[in-house]
Amino acid sequence: MKKLASISKKPFFIVFVLFFGTLFCQEKIWQPYDETQEIEEQQKHAFNRMKYKLIQSNYLDKNEIFQPLFKEVSAFSEMRYQELLPLILEKDIPTLQEHIKKGLFTYEELTLFFLKRIYTYELNPETSLHTVIALNLNILKEARALDKDKHKKDNHPIYGMPIFLKDNINTKGMKTTAGALALMQNSPEEDAFIVAQLRDKGALILGKVNLSEWAYYFCTGCPVGYSAVGGQTLNPYGRKIFETGGSSAGSGTSVAANYAVAAVGTETAGSIISPSSQNSLVGLKPTVGVLSRTGIVPISHTLDTPGPMAKNVTDTAILLDAMAGKDTADPSSLEQPSQYLLEKTNYSLKGKRFGVMKNLLSEKTYSDAVEKLKNEGAILIEFTPVEIDLPNFLTLLNLEMKDDLPLFLSKYTSENIDVKNLLDIMAFNELDSLKRMPYNQGIFDGIMADTTSSADFKKVKTQLKENGTIFFETPMKENNLDAILSINNYHSAYAAVALYPCLTVPMGYKPSGEPIGLTFIGLPFQEAKLLQLARAFEIKNPIRKSPSEYKE
Numbered sequence: 151m152k153k154l155a156s157i158s159k160k161p162f163f164i165v166f167v168l169f170f171g172t173l174f175c176q177e178k179i180w181q182p183y184d185e186t187q188e189i190e191e192q193q194k195h196a197f198n199r200m201k202y203k204l205i206q207s208n209y210l211d212k213n214e215i216f217q218p219l220f221k222e223v224s225a226f227s228e229m230r231y232q233e234l235l236p237l238i239l240e241k242d243i244p245t246l247q248e249h250i251k252k253g254l255f256t257y258e259e260l261t262l263f264f265l266k267r268i269y270t271y272e273l274n275p276e277t278s279l280h281t282v283i284a285l286n287l288n289i290l291k292e293a294r295a296l297d298k299d300k301h302k303k304d305n306h307p308i309y310g311m312p313i314f315l316k317d318n319i320n321t322k323g324m325k326t327t328a329g330a331l332a333l334m335q336n337s338p339e340e341d342a343f344i345v346a347q348l349r350d351k352g353a354l355i356l357g358k359v360n361l362s363e364w365a366y367y368f369c370t371g372c373p374v375g376y377s378a379v380g381g382q383t384l385n386p387y388g389r390k391i392f393e394t395g396g397s398s399a400g401s402g403t404s405v406a407a408n409y410a411v412a413a414v415g416t417e418t419a420g421s422i423i424s425p426s427s428q429n430s431l432v433g434l435k436p437t438v439g440v441l442s443r444t445g446i447v448p449i450s451h452t453l454d455t456p457g458p459m460a461k462n463v464t465d466t467a468i469l470l471d472a473m474a475g476k477d478t479a480d481p482s483s484l485e486q487p488s489q490y491l492l493e494k495t496n497y498s499l500k501g502k503r504f505g506v507m508k509n510l511l512s513e514k515t516y517s518d519a520v521e522k523l524k525n526e527g528a529i530l531i532e533f534t535p536v537e538i539d540l541p542n543f544l545t546l547l548n549l550e551m552k553d554d555l556p557l558f559l560s561k562y563t564s565e566n567i568d569v570k571n572l573l574d575i576m577a578f579n580e581l582d583s584l585k586r587m588p589y590n591q592g593i594f595d596g597i598m599a600d601t602t603s604s605a606d607f608k609k610v611k612t613q614l615k616e617n618g619t620i621f622f623e624t625p626m627k628e629n630n631l632d633a634i635l636s637i638n639n640y641h642s643a644y645a646a647v648a649l650y651p652c653l654t655v656p657m658g659y660k661p662s663g664e665p666i667g668l669t670f671i672g673l674p675f676q677e678a679k680l681l682q683l684a685r686a687f688e689i690k691n692p693i694r695k696s697p698s699e700y701k702e
Contacts, residue, residue, distance in 0.1 A: 179220055180212035183275050192390060199373050200393065207381035208585045209331060210283060216269060218287050223269050226262040234263050239408055240696055242464045243307050244494075246411070250300060250310070257300065257310035258293040261354060264312050265289075268409050271700060279389070279407060281400040283317055283380040284324050284358035296352055307491070308472040309352030314413040316401045317358040317380070318365055319456065320445035320562055321345050324355075328447040329363035329377025331586050332578045337564045342445025343480070344414065344456055344473040351472045356410050359400025365421060366397035367449050367547060370592035374424075375399030378586055385428060386697035392664045395425030395639075401459050402429035407700040412460035412469045418449045418547065420642030422457045423654045427638040427667030430656045430694045432466045432684065433459045435642070437651045437674045439484040441470075442477035445562055448554040450547050451482070452611065453646045461694060463655065463685040467492045470677065489678045497686035500527030505625045505634035508534050515658040516637050519668050519691075523635075526690055531629045538617050540643055542610045548600040549607055572597060618648030622671060633683055636669040645671050653680040655687060656694040 185205050192202045237249055238260065249255060255263075265285075271277045286292070289312070296310045315321055318328040320338040322345075327333040341349065348355065360380030363369070374396030375383030383399040385392040386407040394403055398415030402425030405413045415422040417435045426433025434457045441456050448454055458469035471490040477483040504523060511517045511532075524530050556571040569575045576594050579586040602610065621644045622634060634641075638654065645652050650671055657668035668687070672680045 178213055179216055180273050182206055188390075195390075197393070199371065200390070202373055202376075202382050202390075203588045205280065205382045205384070205390075207280070207379060209334060210379055210381065212273070215282065215285055216273065219265065219285060219290070220269070222290055223262065223265045226259075226266055230259070231263060231266050234259065235702075238263050239701070240461060240694075242462050243311055243411060243468050244464060246311070247307060247309075256293075257296045257354070258290060260310065261289055261293040261312050261356070264356065264408070264410055267407070267700075271407065271409075277389075277699065279384045279386055279403045280381045281359050281383050281403045281407075282314075282357055282409065283327075283360050283400070286324060286355050286357050288323070289354060289356055292354055296354070306351035306472055307468045308348065310354060311411040312354045312356040313348060313469070314356050314359045314401060314404050314410045315345065316361050316398050316413070316415050316456075318361060318416060318447035319345060319358075319414060321355060321358065324358055326358070326447070326563075327377075327379045328365065329361050329379045330368075330575065331378045332569045332575050333447075333563065333567060334379055335564075336567050338445070338562060339564065340445065340562075343442035343475070343477045345445070347442075347473050347475050353472060359404045359413060361400055362397035362421075364593075365416060365418065365447070365449055367418070367551060368591055368593050369587065369589040370596075372589035375403075376589070386700050387428075387430065387663060387665055389699075392662075393428055395428030397421040398425045398459065402426055402431060402433075405429070405431055405459055405461060406697060408461075408696065412458060412465050414456055414469070414473070415459045416446060416454065416456045417642075417646075418453045419543075419646035420639035422459060423642050423652050423667070423669060424639040426459050426654050427669070428665060430659075430665035430667075431459050431461060432463050432653070432655050432688075433457065433667075434466050434470060434677065434680070435645070435652045436470065436677050438649055439482040440486060440651075440675070440677060441473050442475070442480045442483050444477050444479045448551065448558050450550040451554050452546065452550060463681060463688050464492055466653075467681045467685075470681075486675075490681060492681060492685055496689055497682045498527070499523055499683070499686045499690075501529065502527075502632045502683060502686075503529045503531060503630055505629060505631045506530050506532045507634070507636065508532050510635075510637055510640070513637060515660070515666050516635075516668070519657050519687075520635065522691055523687065526686070531625075531631065533625045533629070536621055536624055538621055540614055540617055540647060542602070543614060543643060543647070544596065545600060545602050545607065545610050546614060546647075548597040549602060552597050552600075614647040615649075618644045618646070618650075622648055622650055626673065633670040633672045633680060636671055638667050638669060640669070641671065649674050651675075651677050651680060653677075653684050655684045658693055659695075
């Protein structure tokens with residue numbers, strides 16, 4: 151039995167089982183398992199948010215997700231998969247496009263490669279990250295169609311690249327749930343603006359990935375990466391050991407495990423930067439207005455933005471460029487020139503000026519990164535961040551979500567969705583609280599209890615904007631900085647209210663193996679500069695490593 155248990159952990163065993171499953175058992179390719187002991191063990195975790203109450207979804211049937219494409223994925227041979235492994239795994243988009251141009255594989259095979267990995271790992275209880283919650287059933291047909299036009303000279307670099315979307319982004323032909331059971335049957339009739347932009351440029355929308363329910367503005371103290379629809383997302387660098395980061399947990403974990411070329415996340419304050427850092431990815435939270443929010447489940451129209459998440463800076467820039475465009479339906483959307491694609495050059499750090507926070511230098515990985523920048527000719531200016539808080543930050547989120555969500559529900563959900571506002575959703579959850587809200591809905595309770603007046607709310611927004619701007623603008627102007635350096639999402643809330651863009655890149659790994667990110671924070675609409683700075687750092691410091699259990 152010990153030998154069989156050891157073998158069952160290996161991906162090829164699952165491929166073997168899946169292959170013979172197609173021959174002898176068409177009904178079920180996934181069986182829910184008893185996770186009682188697993189949950190009991192999790193209660194020993196030192197971090198309260200990791201003391202899960204459940205891992206598998208109570209509602210999502212993985213057979214419904216994976217059965218429709220099962221036959222085609224199973225027919226993609228293990229031999230061909232192994233041939234493609236060194237050509238695709240961890241490779242950037244320009245390399246993949248060059249391989250396709252040379253005829254080494256097709257867009258269809260690229261898609262099948264990722265699907266094979268998804269089926270292999272996600273249908274194994276011992277490796278499943280519970281990250282994929284929907285697949286595009288037309289994906290292979292779409293890939294074959296793109297193969298016919300792959301030699302066109304004006305194709306965008308995103309053409310033919312399989313991309314995952316966070317499941318709060320409307321996608322025609324797939325459900326958009328925000329992880330909430332109240333929206334589990336929501337089938338939007340139109341793509342979100344950024345999805346339409348991606349499709350127009352030939353991107354392949356591979357499917358939807360899990361997230362922290364309602365973008366982690368729902369329950370208090372609950373695990374990141376949990377939703378009623380998708381269950382508990384797990385980190386490939388340490389399943390049930392490290393947090394996934396949130397709220398774009400599925401976007402982070404799916405890309406980290408090489409289930410897709412890249413993914414789209416969304417952020418209000420830290421929800422792209424956090425999971426990117428936790429999964430050794432590059433993630434960009436752009437200035438509000440660079441990317442449209444139309445068709446995306448909201449928290450705050452002041453702070454919300456989608457953004458790209460990828461394994462390297464080049465792909466992050468390509469995905470950002472592919473989504474950009476003026477959207478007349480989004481008042482914050484601005485006309486931006488196409489400026490994000492990176493040149494094939496070795497960007498330099500020489501003479502670039504970075505603000506280094508003195509209080510972070512005790513973190514060795516950060517101080518080591520600062521030293522690396524210095525060795526590359528960068529100018530480092532140490533400073534002590536101004537002591538300033540963000541008063542009533544939650545009030546901003548409370549009152550805007552209370553107003554913004556009903557507008558979204560009335561305009562961008564399908565007719566079969568009955569909930570019209572937060573009170574409806576809360577009442578719906580209370581009908582079966584143990585399953586629909588196992589960690590309660592404390593944030594929603596707080597929203598309904600917030601009685602801030604309109605006049606006071608205007609003062610709150612003004613004060614937050616001023617404080618966030620002072621936090622960054624003072625050191626940046628005094629020292630003529632190109633960017634300020636932070637760790638993970640430590641200063642995402644300040645950047646959010648100041649409307650400053652953030653870009654994180656892999657900085658290293660803690661002794662435990664947990665990833666940690668170096669975050670560049672720049673002035674509004676300086677995304678192109680941040681990408682170039684991050685690329686210069688990445689060229690000299692290729693730090694990212696695939697998670698060891700997801701390399702085969």
